Amino acid sequence: MNKRRQAAEETKKKIVDAAEKLIAEKGFDNVSVDDITSFCGVAKGTFYVYFKRKEDVVQDIGYAYFSAVGEEILAMKESGMAEKLRRYSEKFMHGVQRCGIRICRQWIKNVLDPADLPENYPSKYEFDVAMLENILQDAVEVGQLSGETPVETLAHLLISQLYGMMTCWCMSGGTFEPKDWVGRFADEQTERLFAPYIKKN
């Protein structure tokens, strides 16, 4: 990699880090692009070199963490669906807690306007869908899920659970431990949620 590209990537990282810190502190709507750029010492125009719109920076926050999670889950070749789903729920909520309420809010908001996302831009939502479809597809191939209901539909059911959890956490002001929630939810509820689709034999 040449010096120019490397410097550019560092610049982008500086912007994302500044955005993460400031948005976590004050909330998206109370942080201006000027705030972000002056905080990390670049010009306003530089922001718009890397992001088409102010909202787009939110997609990059937490990206490194969730990429790592993805790698980890995909590597769990020997584990079954339940194990993978549990791990994924845990990591999901851990990321939620780590990034904070205000950033989660913005993730959810971005999810609600998927049409407005720039093309070829992997949103957190698309990432989550892909992960869950992958896990479920494996379960179909192994014969654990009947496969009658499309994997896509089941993935959406689960996504609504995960985003529901995240939304609840935001609404509660972050007052409960996501860990507890995952314990109660990922085990009890997910099992219940899936019961009708599990292959009987």
Add this chain to the structure above:
Amino acid sequence: MNKRRQAAEETKKKIVDAAEKLIAEKGFDNVSVDDITSFCGVAKGTFYVYFKRKEDVVQDIGYAYFSAVGEEILAMKESGMAEKLRRYSEKFMHGVQRCGIRICRQWIKNVLDPADLPENYPSKYEFDVAMLENILQDAVEVGQLSGETPVETLAHLLISQLYGMMTCWCMSGGTFEPKDWVGRFADEQTERLFAPYIKKN
């Protein structure tokens, strides 16, 4: 009621109706306060007589519909919890469908920033929580729910389901019939969701 107050209420209704029509058509972010006021023929300042901030008008959209629903459910004195919850889910999703994706998005977004709501302003979210707590409290008193887990917690569980449904519907671009979803969800899933909290005897 005197002539002035009546005129004022008509003015407010004109604004809310215009806002509903325009936001349903173009989405909240693509409608300016100027658009709304010029559409219904009042001055911009008039908008700010009735609403502190642009976002606040969204709370009033659908208000008449959901008030009526509330009355209806509260009047179902003879019905049990399951019946009431089913009816409520149906009405909830009917309202969702009636008001449209763009308005639902804004409801969800507003829910995510509860702290920013003006005081003494009943948000759709607060309305939903109150309704569900009421239904569940009755079930506790009748002895149908064990009451070990606080009603508030269960209400939140359900709210996350309802808002999850609404969010999914928005994400899918409104491509499925909420009715089908309620059938699958309100019956199968809600039953499953509540199973561990139902009193055994």
Add this chain to the structure above:
DNA sequence: TACATTTATGACTTAAAGTCAATGACTTTA
């Protein structure tokens, strides 16, 4: 060394939210 490419800049344009002092229609009261 000279030319090309990529990255960074910040003053500028544009858009829209929100304010407020002035107006006059309606209501009260003496």
Add this chain to the structure above:
DNA sequence: TAAAGTCATTGACTTTAAGTCATAAATGTA
């Protein structure tokens, strides 16, 4: 019933912040 008082309404104005773009600087290439 006319003067005093109240309250909904107005729209020009202020303010804030998003997003643009011509230019400059740094790096890479021939």
